[in-house]
Amino acid sequence: MDLYEHQGKDLFARHDIPVPRGIVAETADSARAAAETLGGTCVVKAQVQVGGRGKGGGVALVDSPDEAEAAAARMLSEGFKGMRVVRVLVEERLSIAKELYAAILLDRSTGTDLAMVAAEGGIDIEELARTKPEALCRVHIDPEIGMHPYHRSALMGALTGALPAEARHLVENILIGLYEVLTQEDATLVEVNPLVLLTDGRVIALDAKVAIDDNALYRHPETEALRSAFPVDAVELRAREAGLQYVKLDGEVGIIGNGAGLVMSTLDLVQRAGAGAANFLDIGGGASAEVIATSLEVVLSDPSVRSVLVNIFGGITRCDIVAEGLLAALQRVTSNVQIVVRLDGTNTVEGRRVLKEAGHPKIVQVATMLEAAEKAARLAHGEAA
Ligand code: GDP
Ligand code: MN
DSSP states (O other): OOOHHHHHHHHHHHHOOOOOOOOESSSSHHHHHHHHHSSSSEEEEESOSSSSSHHHSSSSEEEHHHHHOOOOOOOHHHHTTBBBOOOOEEEEEEOEEEEEEEEEETTTTTTTTEEESSOSSOOOHHHHHOOOGGGEEEEEEETEEEEEEHHHHHHTTTTTBBBBBBHHHHHHHHHHHHHHHHHHHHEEEEEEEEEEEESSSSSEEEOEEEEOOOGGGGHHHHHGGGGSSSOOOHHHHHHTTTTOEEEEEEESSEESSSSSHHHHHHHHHHHHHOOOBBBBEEETOOOOOOHHHHHHHHHHTTTTEEEEEEEEEEESSOHHHHHHHHHHHHHHHOOEEEEEEEEEEETTHHHHHHHHHHTTTTEEESSSSHHHHHHHHHHTTTTOO
């Protein structure tokens, strides 16, 4: 789970990493009010999970509440690089003496945490790593040992010359704070680009990129709760609330299956049949009729869905329960979309009988997965059932 800049900065602040004073705004009006509070001269930053805002118009240095309002209005209406912007961060404007780079991330290839610093910040770090790899100081930290003074000495060595003596311990404290965020918050990445030395001698995290390990979110309910601040697709929100594994895709055949492997092979078959999957939806093992019904409702609520393929290989999941769930859903929703159903495995005979006896006009039963994919693709492309 990637955090937005303002969320990452809140996390930083809780670990005593200095960040600019800032106010989140969701409307141009509140951006203006925020700018007034911050004294007029400030920075308006689009909250999107993509970099390059500085170059691309996603960061505006403004000199008055009027300008802040205009910049926010533009960002909120235009979005950034094709992404919706629902929030901007209005921050105090700081006087920068030097931009640095600092990051710590989980390095899966070595099973260690990798800390990196560079005396050049505010620029594309991948670019720097490619063109001037020696400028990026990399120090591996064994997670069993943790960050020690010798790790920090190695990192600080790379910043010699870039920092006045008085600022060195400030940067070192920030490195301690970043490592604390990584370990205590179960982050897999904390990146500050740029970390800035101000003309008044302070050192501040001007940007924040934080990724949290999804598998550890159960340990951080307050971090998990931040997700609710993310702009999400209405269909995805519905699916998440129902506890379904749902991913929106860009095709036209809605897919429901049990087990990630089966769902993925279903996507492949639909593709081979010349159509595209509109989503990935795994109902998991042993789903109840209610879960099936909600799944179908979720998939049918996606306007790009032209046909649905329900592919069940019953193990713990019982085909008769699936059949009942499908019929229950069709009583609750009205849809013109045909639903191709392939049931196999536990209680197949009962499941198929339930559907056959119901004789619902929207349900088309087929015997194999391949047939199901071909039928769903043809239906999506306008063939009459
Ligand atoms: P990114 O381009 O999406 O990574 O956005 P950043 O948050 O890193 O900001 C991009 C650039 O905007 C920074 O490298 C700074 O040069 C500039 N910037 C951001 N805030 C301030 C500020 O308070 N004062 C000044 N002078 N420049 C700022
Ligand atoms: Mn940045």
